[in-house]
Amino acid sequence: MYQILGVFGLFFTQLIHMPNIRNFSIIAHIDHGKSTLADRLIQHTGMVGEREFRDQLLDTMDIERERGITIKSNTITLPYKAKDGEQYALNLIDTPGHVDFSYEVSRALASCEGVLLVVDASQGVQAQTLANLYLAMEHDLAIIPVINKIDLPSADVNMVKEQIDQELGLDPELAILCSAKEGIGIEAVLDAIVAQIPPPQGDRGRPLSALIFDAYYDPYRGVIVSFRVFDGVLKAGDLVRFMFHNAVYKVEEVGLFRLQRQPSPELAAGMVGYLIAGIKTVADTRVGDTITLDANPAAAPLPGFKEVKPVVFSSLYPVASDDYQSLAEALEKYKLNDAALVYTKDSSAALGQGFRCGFLGLLHLDIVQERLEREYNQSLIMTTPSVRYKFQLTDGSEAAIDNPQFYPDPVRIQKAFEPFIRAALIIPERYMGAVMKLCLERRGVNSTFSYPSPGRIEITIELPLAEVVFDFYDRLKTVTQGYGSFDYELIDYRESDLVKLDILVNSEKVDALSTIVFKDKAREWGVRICDRLKEEIPRQQFKIAIQGAVGGKIISRSTISAFRKDVTAKCYGGDITRKRKLLEKQKKGKKRMKMVGNIMIPQSAFVAVLRSETED
Numbered sequence: 365m366y367q368i369l370g371v372f373g374l375f376f377t378q379l380i381h382m383p384n385i386r387n388f389s390i391i392a393h394i395d396h397g398k399s400t401l402a403d404r405l406i407q408h409t410g411m412v413g414e415r416e417f418r419d420q421l422l423d424t425m426d427i428e429r430e431r432g433i434t435i436k437s438n439t440i441t442l443p444y445k446a447k448d449g450e451q452y453a454l455n456l457i458d459t460p461g462h463v464d465f466s467y468e469v470s471r472a473l474a475s476c477e478g479v480l481l482v483v484d485a486s487q488g489v490q491a492q493t494l495a496n497l498y499l500a501m502e503h504d505l506a507i508i509p510v511i512n513k514i515d516l517p518s519a520d521v522n523m524v525k526e527q528i529d530q531e532l533g534l535d536p537e538l539a540i541l542c543s544a545k546e547g548i549g550i551e552a553v554l555d556a557i558v559a560q561i562p563p564p565q566g567d568r569g570r571p572l573s574a575l576i577f578d579a580y581y582d583p584y585r586g587v588i589v590s591f592r593v594f595d596g597v598l599k600a601g602d603l604v605r606f607m608f609h610n611a612v613y614k615v616e617e618v619g620l621f622r623l624q625r626q627p628s629p630e631l632a633a634g635m636v637g638y639l640i641a642g643i644k645t646v647a648d649t650r651v652g653d654t655i656t657l658d659a660n661p662a663a664a665p666l667p668g669f670k671e672v673k674p675v676v677f678s679s680l681y682p683v684a685s686d687d688y689q690s691l692a693e694a695l696e697k698y699k700l701n702d703a704a705l706v707y708t709k710d711s712s713a714a715l716g717q718g719f720r721c722g723f724l725g726l727l728h729l730d731i732v733q734e735r736l737e738r739e740y741n742q743s744l745i746m747t748t749p750s751v752r753y754k755f756q757l758t759d760g761s762e763a764a765i766d767n768p769q770f771y772p773d774p775v776r777i778q779k780a781f782e783p784f785i786r787a788a789l790i791i792p793e794r795y796m797g798a799v800m801k802l803c804l805e806r807r808g809v810n811s812t813f814s815y816p817s818p819g820r821i822e823i824t825i826e827l828p829l830a831e832v833v834f835d836f837y838d839r840l841k842t843v844t845q846g847y848g849s850f851d852y853e854l855i856d857y858r859e860s861d862l863v864k865l866d867i868l869v870n871s872e873k874v875d876a877l878s879t880i881v882f883k884d885k886a887r888e889w890g891v892r893i894c895d896r897l898k899e900e901i902p903r904q905q906f907k908i909a910i911q912g913a914v915g916g917k918i919i920s921r922s923t924i925s926a927f928r929k930d931v932t933a934k935c936y937g938g939d940i941t942r943k944r945k946l947l948e949k950q951k952k953g954k955k956r957m958k959m960v961g962n963i964m965i966p967q968s969a970f971v972a973v974l975r976s977e978t979e980d
């Protein structure tokens with residue numbers, strides 16, 4: 365059971381026994397400091413010098429750095445010499461905190477034996493702390509509580525210890541006090557990883573079985589697969605088989621994740637790393653699949669991951685119809701790196717050919733759109749998002765509809781059902797009134813309350829999913845001044861009174877803007893959408909009427925008055941370069957618009973209609 369690693373220095377190759385490997389993840393509520401702690405661990409183990417260091421080392425995507433959030437989990441092997449004088453390989457898998465990305469977390473955890481559960485010393489245990497703890501427990505992992513941000517003046521270590529004891533059921537005395545920002549307690553964290561997280565189990569002598577937990581497409585090298593070896597050994601030159609599709613490839617390179625990929629002679633049981641095998645057929649690689657050796661295959665694949673259940677659906681269309689094929693290829697490559705995205709073909713009268721996609725939430729939808737545009741140069745239109753409804757029809761059949769285009773003829777609907785969730789909200793007691801008001805406005809029912817620790821209240825309440833996915837979290841943050849936290853699970857479908865709300869622009873129905881809504885809220889939604897569209901659609905040379913209609917009856921309207929937009933009017937004096945620049949800018953703006961009938965609708969309008977006013 366030896367693992368040969370070229371990790372510890374450029375020319376230095378050292379044998380690492382499996383007992384000296386630790387696979388761990390950092391989990392926490394959003395913003396409690398996972399990425400900062402990961403940075404410190406990387407720095408402390410001498411992986412980067414002062415000069416190369418930058419914040420959020422593992423957040424490699426531009427979007428992650430700009431937004432300050434982790435979207436993708438990332439892996440790195442840290443060399444660490446522990447107090448016992450032994451050399452260890454610590455494989456860190458960094459994970460995202462937002463509820464929309466919990467699927468990434470659960471996949472990362474399947475490759476670990478333990479976690480650091482980070483809790484902010486001033487905010488204490490939050491809904492996502494609990495949700496992540498449960499995920500770690502489901503995977504039977506060792507859990508090390510870490511109280512971070514102890515440098516903050518508002519830090520209350522005793523309060524957090526009490527919460528760790530009462531709300532998490534963990535031993536508060538084992539909690540490590542730390543400030544990732546100031547570099548306090550980092551050594552203690554590393555020692556605890558070595559002492560408390562068990563080494564991986566597995567057998568180097570058995571047939572190879574390795575679990576794919578991530579992948580991405582590199583235009584030069586093909587698919588780069590991230591995996592954890594459970595049994596056996598994998599070397600460059602081996603013929604491997606991806607068990608799901610029975611696809612066989614010759615391995616060109618295996619290696620470890622350091623700040624860059626580092627080739628290694630082999631990867632054996634217990635280790636985490638990557639392989640490159642000139643894979644150009646993207647569909648052969650599936651996250652959750654098992655890799656084995658073609659010559660000596662494992663008897664059965666590893667259990668893999670739970671199916672993802674998308675909760676929000678929206679269609680993606682290329683702005684220019686000829687880009688459909690390019691979008692199809694981009695989606696296939698993109699999906700490699702985001703297993704939570706699901707999609708099928710779709711078409712719309714207004715927008716042409718495209719794809720119907722399922723997302724884990726609105727943030728996920730946002731990120732997919734932005735990554736497709738940035739990383740794959742796509743120019744996209746996204747339709748109004750919707751949840752999935754169910755209908756019992758008069759002929760006895762059932763229909764599950766997530767695309768308002770396919771809303772059944774109302775005379776054929778016997779019963780309609782909408783998805784419900786059970787939400788857990790943790791808030792300071794003083795916001796109770798405001799939060800309950802919000803929940804009741806959103807048709808919340810069956811609330812129960814508990815008091816996990818002094819001054820805090822946990823509300824469990826059932827709500828229609830459609831009332832929650834769009835802007836509930838933002839509203840909760842607003843009414844609790846940032847102190848409220850929230851987590852949810854889908855529970856069931858319940859009978860409801862639904863209607864289809866159509867939007868007409870200059871009397872022409874725009875199918876991509878239709879939504880399915882709760883009947884009693886149809887007018888409110890109609891007014892809201894008409895108002896939002898009025899803000900989003902630029903004035904044109906003629907008057908534009910926007911109307912909301914249910915079953916042919918107009919329930920709301922707004923009008924955009926005519927306007928002749930001559931952007932060069934300001935350029936008196938005849939500065940031709942300036943004039944050209946302005947026209948160029950206007951052209952760029954148009955690229956993000958879609959002609960619907962004779963109206964230009966900007967890309968942002970389709971999604972904007974459901975966002976809360978507070979976001980603007």
Ligand SMILES: Nc1nc2c(ncn2[C@@H]2O[C@H](COP(=O)(O)OP(=O)(O)OP(=O)(O)O)[C@@H](O)[C@H]2O)c(=O)[nH]1
Pocket residue numbers: 392393394395396397398399400401432433434435459460461462512513514515516542543544545546
């Ligand atoms: N004062 C103080 N601030 C900290 C500490 N650790 C992290 N922060 C700050 O807290 C904020 C969030 O930190 P991140 O490391 O990005 O949090 P995260 O948990 O990785 O966030 P997500 O990846 O988006 O879930 C940043 O502004 C950090 O600078 C700490 O020990 N002390």
